[in-house]
Amino acid sequence: MNKIFSKCLIALVGVTLSLSANAMIDLELTQGVLASVPLAVTQFQGGEVKAPGNQTLNEIVNNDLQNSGEFRVVNQGETATNNDAAQVTRLRQLGADYVLSGSVRGLVGDRYQVHFVLQSLLDGKADPNSSVLLDGNFTAPTRALRSLAHRISDEVYQKLTGVRGVFSTKIAYVLVEPLGGDKTRYQLIVADADGFRPQTLLTSYQPIMSPSWSPDARKLAYVSFEGHHANVFLQDVASGQRDLVSHAPGINGAPAFSPDGTKLALVLSVTGNPQIYLLNLRTHQLRQITNDWSIDTEPSFSADGSSLLFTSNRDGTPQIYQYSFSTGAIQRVTFDGNYNARASFTSNGQTIVLMHRGDDEFGIARFDLESGKMQSLVQGGMDESPSVSPNGKMIIYATQYSGRGVLAQVSTDGRIKLRLPSQEGAVQEPAWSPFIN
Amino acid sequence: MKIHPTYRVPLLIAVLLHVALLVAFTINMVHTHYRWHDISAAQTVVQAKTVDQKQLDMAIKQVQREQTAQQRAEQNRLHQIKQQALQAKQERVKEQRRLEEYKQHQLALQQKQAEEQKQAEQKASQLKQQIKEMRLKKLSEQQNELQDKLLQQQLKSDQQKIAQQQTAQQQKQQSEQHAAEMQGVLDKYRAQIMQAIQSNWHPVEQNSKLFCQILVHVGPGGVVTGIELIQSSGDAVLDRSARVAILKSSPLPVPTEAALFDQFRSLRIKMSPQEIKGMT
Numbered sequence: 001m002n003k004i005f006s007k008c009l010i011a012l013v014g015v016t017l018s019l020s021a022n023a024m025i026d027l028e029l030t031q032g033v034l035a036s037v038p039l040a041v042t043q044f045q046g047g048e049v050k051a052p053g054n055q056t057l058n059e060i061v062n063n064d065l066q067n068s069g070e071f072r073v074v075n076q077g078e079t080a081t082n083n084d085a086a087q088v089t090r091l092r093q094l095g096a097d098y099v100l101s102g103s104v105r106g107l108v109g110d111r112y113q114v115h116f117v118l119q120s121l122l123d124g125k126a127d128p129n130s131s132v133l134l135d136g137n138f139t140a141p142t143r144a145l146r147s148l149a150h151r152i153s154d155e156v157y158q159k160l161t162g163v164r165g166v167f168s169t170k171i172a173y174v175l176v177e178p179l180g181g182d183k184t185r186y187q188l189i190v191a192d193a194d195g196f197r198p199q200t201l202l203t204s205y206q207p208i209m210s211p212s213w214s215p216d217a218r219k220l221a222y223v224s225f226e227g228h229h230a231n232v233f234l235q236d237v238a239s240g241q242r243d244l245v246s247h248a249p250g251i252n253g254a255p256a257f258s259p260d261g262t263k264l265a266l267v268l269s270v271t272g273n274p275q276i277y278l279l280n281l282r283t284h285q286l287r288q289i290t291n292d293w294s295i296d297t298e299p300s301f302s303a304d305g306s307s308l309l310f311t312s313n314r315d316g317t318p319q320i321y322q323y324s325f326s327t328g329a330i331q332r333v334t335f336d337g338n339y340n341a342r343a344s345f346t347s348n349g350q351t352i353v354l355m356h357r358g359d360d361e362f363g364i365a366r367f368d369l370e371s372g373k374m375q376s377l378v379q380g381g382m383d384e385s386p387s388v389s390p391n392g393k394m395i396i397y398a399t400q401y402s403g404r405g406v407l408a409q410v411s412t413d414g415r416i417k418l419r420l421p422s423q424e425g426a427v428q429e430p431a432w433s434p435f436i437n
Numbered sequence: 438m439k440i441h442p443t444y445r446v447p448l449l450i451a452v453l454l455h456v457a458l459l460v461a462f463t464i465n466m467v468h469t470h471y472r473w474h475d476i477s478a479a480q481t482v483v484q485a486k487t488v489d490q491k492q493l494d495m496a497i498k499q500v501q502r503e504q505t506a507q508q509r510a511e512q513n514r515l516h517q518i519k520q521q522a523l524q525a526k527q528e529r530v531k532e533q534r535r536l537e538e539y540k541q542h543q544l545a546l547q548q549k550q551a552e553e554q555k556q557a558e559q560k561a562s563q564l565k566q567q568i569k570e571m572r573l574k575k576l577s578e579q580q581n582e583l584q585d586k587l588l589q590q591q592l593k594s595d596q597q598k599i600a601q602q603q604t605a606q607q608q609k610q611q612s613e614q615h616a617a618e619m620q621g622v623l624d625k626y627r628a629q630i631m632q633a634i635q636s637n638w639h640p641v642e643q644n645s646k647l648f649c650q651i652l653v654h655v656g657p658g659g660v661v662t663g664i665e666l667i668q669s670s671g672d673a674v675l676d677r678s679a680r681v682a683i684l685k686s687s688p689l690p691v692p693t694e695a696a697l698f699d700q701f702r703s704l705r706i707k708m709s710p711q712e713i714k715g716m717t
Binding site: 025026029030033037120122160162 | 623627672677678685701704709711713715
């Protein structure tokens with residue numbers, strides 16, 4: 001009897017133990033799925049006000065977030081009611097995880113008060129307060145509403161991705177317009193990262209090339225052929241004031257700012273063939289970096305300024321090389337493909353973005369320095385001049401569409417591809433600005 | 438000398454009787470003696486006045502005779518006393534004998550009583566013994582009965598035991614089988630839950646070094662009723678992506694059967710973006 005009882009007891013205890021052991025189920029997930037964040041943006045109350053570019057705040061924000069590739073705006077134009085349960089349910093049914101809502105209120109004079117709230121649609125039930133992720137208030141004149149919209153996009157982007165947004169940054173590019181006959185007009189233009197609000201910095205009837213941003217995003221260095229000779233200029237974006245910084249005999253090209261903004265790497269052909277030089281902008285001292293019989297061009301600094309990437313044909317085909325300032329050593333970086341050029345580091349310092357041709361077409365690729373793996377991102381055949389966004393997420397590049405030069409973007413993970421709104425003429429040589437503080 | 442209380446009165450009576458008899462006899466003899474003695478004394482006094490040899494002789498003779506007679510009488514009296522004493526003695530002996538007899542009788546009686554008591558006691562003890570024996574018998578009978586019963590029970594329990602062991606074995610086999618099935622079922626649900634969460638998990642960046650741990654409270658039907666971040670990855674966005682993935686997967690595909698569901702009330706989920714499907 002006792003034995004049976006004790007056996008039963010043991011069995012019972014065993015069951016209980018195994019139950020209690022099973023009471024907490026442990027799961028381990030190591031794989032996610034790449035997907036954009038579904039986000040609802042409801043119509044801002046009083047948001048009919050048009051910002052520069054003839055767009056409402058909603059349109060600008062929707063566009064920013066959608067084009068970033070990180071978001072999927074599920075209900076453009078949804079009218080905001082109060083964020084009641086019914087709306088939450090409806091937005092959830094649309095698949096939205098978050099909702100951005102806001103209001104625009106006219107103040108005296110040409111000013112507006114803009115309020116926006118980013119809420120999680122998933123957390124709300126448990127704790128309404130925990131659902132509010134962002135709550136911002138701004139006051140701005142009409143002309144600043146576009147910047148304000150980008151600012152809101154930046155905040156949403158950073159909140160939901162953990163990465164600083166680039167919607168408030170700028171892009172510089174060259175617009176080429178054939179005017180008939182031999183005459184062609186070249187313009188150096190700076191626009192918002194979404195392509196809106198283009199501002200012409202320079203108009204010339206000779207080619208303009210290789211715009212390059214200073215680290216503070218206040219100046220642009222570029223090559224202008226005005227006077228039929230390639231010279232390097234430095235121009236203040238806000239004031240338009242410009243300086244000729246390099247006018248050496250032969251080629252003066254491919255300027256690139258050092259991260260501290262004190263030096264400019266550039267290409268000179270004073271020795272006969274193009275070589276990399278370093279120009280001190282304060283002392284105007286020039287220092288030759290490369291010295292060989294090949295073409296060395298397109299220098300680009302690493303983020304810490306300790307090294308330079310450049311393109312050289314010293315081994316036959318254009319390949320990427322890295323120059324170390326500490327040792328003066330030059331190392332070949334790319335071996336994959338018969339044409340690699342226009343390399344630049346992304347912000348993480350591990351990846352470079354470049355123009356790449358493998359077996360067939362030219363395209364834009366990403367090269368991982370650690371793994372030595374080349375990853376093609378776009379391969380349109382006419383893709384060139386890649387420039388990486390300051391957060392390392394997007395690449396802007398020049399390509400051809402319907403026989404015209406246009407700007408396009410591709411995310412560094414290759415997921416997002418989009419074309420920027422095209423203007424008349426061909427767009428070339430885009431350069432993404434650093435963060436603008 | 439101790440005298441038994443029961444003999445005290447008879448002894449006293451006997452003594453008193455003896456004394457009384459002695460006194461009575463003594464008084465009688467004295468009376469006789471004194472009278473007789475008185476006369477002779479008076480004679481003697483008178484005789485003295487007229488004494489002559491012959492007379493004297495005669496008197497002497499007389500006296501001698503008288504003395505002899507007196508002696509005789511005395512002897513008689515002594516004899517009588519002796520006789521009486523003897524008689525008394527005899528009486529006393531008789532009495533003593535009687536007493537003795539009484540004593541004997543008493544003793545006998547006592548003995549008889551003792552015997553009777555003894556017999557009674559014996560009888561009682563016999564009775565007791567009998568009762569005891571009866572009781573013992575009964576007890577033993579009961580014990581036997583009990584033993585029988587126990588034996589029966591033992592037998593029964595043994596049979597049951599065997600049966601139970603058999604069933605236990607069967608149950609064990611069944612439970613093992615059941616456990617295996619159960620594990621299979623659990624695994625199935627685990628996989629389904631993982632699948633559900635994974636398809637909703639969109640981490641922004643691949644990083645095998647980062648992970649967060651989340652405790653999920655699940656209500657009936659798989660509804661996520663609570664989420665606790667047990668361990669942050671240090672990356673707020675990754676933490677939220679995990680949180681969102683779980684919330685979006687609500688209701689989780691948990692078993693509907695109550696007993697099974699109970700095991701899924703709390704899930705501890707470790708999430709590490711080691712791989713992101715679709716990322717080039």
